[in-house]
Amino acid sequence: MTDGNPAAVLRVRGVTKSFGGAAALKDVDLDLYPGEIHALMGMNGAGKSTLVQILSGVHQPDGGTVEIDGHAESGLTVRRARRLGVASVPQRRELAMGLTVAENAHTLRQLAKRARDLDEAALTARRAAQERRHAAELAAITAAEAKAREARGVDPVLVAATLRGLLDGEDGIVVDETITHSRLVKRHLLTDAPDSYFYVQGGLGQGIAVALGVKLAAPRRPVVLTVGDGAFAYNPVIQSYDAAKAYGLPLLVVVFNNRVYKSMNLNHRRFYPDGAAAETGEWLGTDLHRLPRLARFAEPFGMHTETVDTADALAPALERALKAVAEGTTAVVDVLVTR
Incomplete structure (x- = not known):
């Protein structure tokens, strides 16, 4: 906390990354604060995905620092990043490649409407059934491994x-x-x-x-x-x-x-x-x-x-x-x- 403002939950300073001889990122600085929503925009090759992959542990920076909750993270891995609350959803542009911008927007509106109209009781029942299946599968795995050890x-x-x-x-x-x-x-x-x-x-x-x-x-x-x-x-x-x-x-x-x-x-x-x-x-x-x-x-x-x-x-x-x-x-x- 400084001057009554919240501290950055994620801070990037001077991050660089190259692939071969091509520089994807050069001296990138970024602060993310609680409750903020950011959009990374730029042309193809500007380094948007590379920065997200560095923050989520997929790639390691060639230089610079990444801090999460005030702690410098060196050698950040995907698993550790997830434990610290940083995760990414890989882009899958091909899922809607055949749609126009208007059609994509219409699809998003329909998905949002469906989300509002969900049957909460049915959703709860499906979730409970899935959790039971998952628990049964984990129990079966444990039993199979115990049998294998013997x-x-x-x-x-x-x-x-x-x-x-x-x-x-x-x-x-x-x-x-x-x-x-x-x-x-x-x-x-x-x-x-x-x-x-x-x-x-x-x-x-x-x-x-x-x-x-x-x-x-x-x-x-x-x-x-x-x-x-x-x-x-x-x-x-x-x-x-x-x-x-x-x-x-x-x-x-x-x-x-x-x-x-x-x-x-x-x-x-x-x-x-x-x-x-x-x-x-x-x-x-x-x-x-x-x-x-x-x-x-x-x-x-x-x-x-x-x-x-x-x-x-x-x-x-x-x-x-x-x-x-x-x-x-x-x-x-x-x-x-x-x-």
Whole structure:
């Protein structure tokens, strides 16, 4: 409080940010006070989105300071920004790209009218039902993880839950190219921060390259690739490891290795239930037991490698791997899962 006026809840001084050789922000100052509403206006490339992303922890400034509630925030992350009450809704211009300005305004008026005409009782009932479903899902997740901890060997649920615990508070990003285990991984990671989980779309064998791109875009955040052993075999592993080392892009690669190309096996059964494989029991191309230990492919590059086949060894191995990544070395943990 100064001279009877409230203190700024958010203060920006001298913030600069460049991408390559292009300056997005230069010596930006901004004060936001309680109860104020501001509009950032400018031409494309003026730095509006960049400033919002810096304030919400998506990007780090190259220079200057950001203060929230009077405290300087260095290395602000999305998760910490949200805890401090700063969050952003990413722009999605394509949602109304086909509408004129007048049509957009009319749509907004209709949405506002609907908001005024909401049936509060029905809304309360829907919210309560959703909260019950959410509570039931969390209970089911807890039960599944308890069962996984008691299972023999390394259950894939345990791998996802352990990663979640180790990444808690670290502002990590998970790039997922598991196929058989994809729903399981997403369910037990329980990610809720923006840009914290990406599932690889568009074709098998792109996971490592996508993870490298994510690391290039977010160099200060730990990036984890979760990948099945079948998908791993489709990736350009050698070239990607070379790129990771040459360009300083350390990743943690966690292989969910069940020693079978299970998604292909399931598709064989689905499309050819009475085929030759079903008759002979010989599912060509799906047995991966003969592959060498997958972590070994990283050894010639001087990377941190581990193979895990017991539950007790899982968390310590992942901790060591994350430590290596934090120190600038890619780590590969080949986890021999039970299913």
